[in-house]
Amino acid sequence: MSIFKIEELRKTFTNGEVREDILKGINLSLEEGEITALVGASGSGKSTLLSIAAGLQSASEGQVIFEEKNLLDMSPTQVRKIRASSFGFVFQFAHLIPFLTVEEQLMLMLDVSESKLNKKQQKIEVNKTLLLVDMAHRKDAYPSLLSGGEKQRVAIARAIIHKPKVFFADEPTASLDSKRSKDIMSLILKLTKTFNIATLIVTHDASVYQESIN
Numbered sequence: 001m002s003i004f005k006i007e008e009l010r011k012t013f014t015n016g017e018v019r020e021d022i023l024k025g026i027n028l029s030l031e032e033g034e035i036t037a038l039v040g041a042s043g044s045g046k047s048t049l050l051s052i053a054a055g056l057q058s059a060s061e062g063q064v065i066f067e068e069k070n071l072l073d074m075s076p077t078q079v080r081k082i083r084a085s086s087f088g089f090v091f092q093f094a095h096l097i098p099f100l101t102v103e104e105q106l107m108l109m110l111d112v113s114e115s116k117l118n119k120k121q122q123k124i125e126v127n128k129t130l131l132l133v134d135m136a137h138r139k140d141a142y143p144s145l146l147s148g149g150e151k152q153r154v155a156i157a158r159a160i161i162h163k164p165k166v167f168f169a170d171e172p173t174a175s176l177d178s179k180r181s182k183d184i185m186s187l188i189l190k191l192t193k194t195f196n197i198a199t200l201i202v203t204h205d206a207s208v209y210q211e212s213i214n
């Protein structure tokens with residue numbers, strides 16, 4: 001049984017007289033411990049699809065099923081709770097908070113996800129997660145001192161520290177060179193397998209994903 005499914009999803013935008021059908025009946029299912037990559041040209045609706053999947057935007061028709069329940073039937077509060085506890089996100093850019101250290105970014109995420117850990121346990125969890133993404137040695141650094149690849153590693157750590165069941169990645173390597181891109185993809189694959197996460201990546205360029213995964 002798939003943990004996450006999208007069924008017959010449609011999204012139409014209306015700008016004045018112009019009606020644009022962006023998503024025209026999308027179906028997909030995500031499996032635990034597997035990466036699903038959705039490849040499409042720029043403007044084909046990938047980001048729109050991800051934001052609907054994550055409950056950040058409404059659909060015109062269709063269903064987004066997480067653990068057998070349709071997100072699109074839930075109240076904004078219910079969806080927010082699921083997002084905070086069970087989903088993780090990364091984007092093309094890391095979007096780290098400039099005035100927080102690496103460790104503080106992750107501590108904040110634990111607070112947002114309503115972690116039951118006390119501060120000492122949170123610090124241990126942060127250190128464990130930073131070790132997984134090879135960034136423990138940079139825990140006191142501010143984002144401005146990190147390279148693009150390092151920032152993305154921290155963003156990934158922040159996205160998985162609360163042990164999400166579903167991980168959404170929107171062009172996570174688009175701002176990196178090909179070596180860093182492959183490293184980041186290998187890392188996402190390792191975390192997907194280690195924590196049995198259902199991962200959905202959207203991209204306009206499939207080559208880096210195929211090379212890294214094969």
Ligand SMILES: Nc1ncnc2c1ncn2[C@@H]1O[C@H](COP(=O)(O)OP(=O)(O)OP(=O)(O)O)[C@@H](O)[C@H]1O
Nearest residue numbers: 013015022040041042043044045046047048049204
């Ligand atoms: N809120 C909105 N109102 C109207 N049109 C929108 C809105 N959001 C997105 N669109 C349009 O929907 C189409 C798909 O956009 P989207 O950002 O989902 O594409 P994408 O495949 O992620 O593109 P890219 O790879 O360039 O980021 C675009 O033509 C965009 O202009």
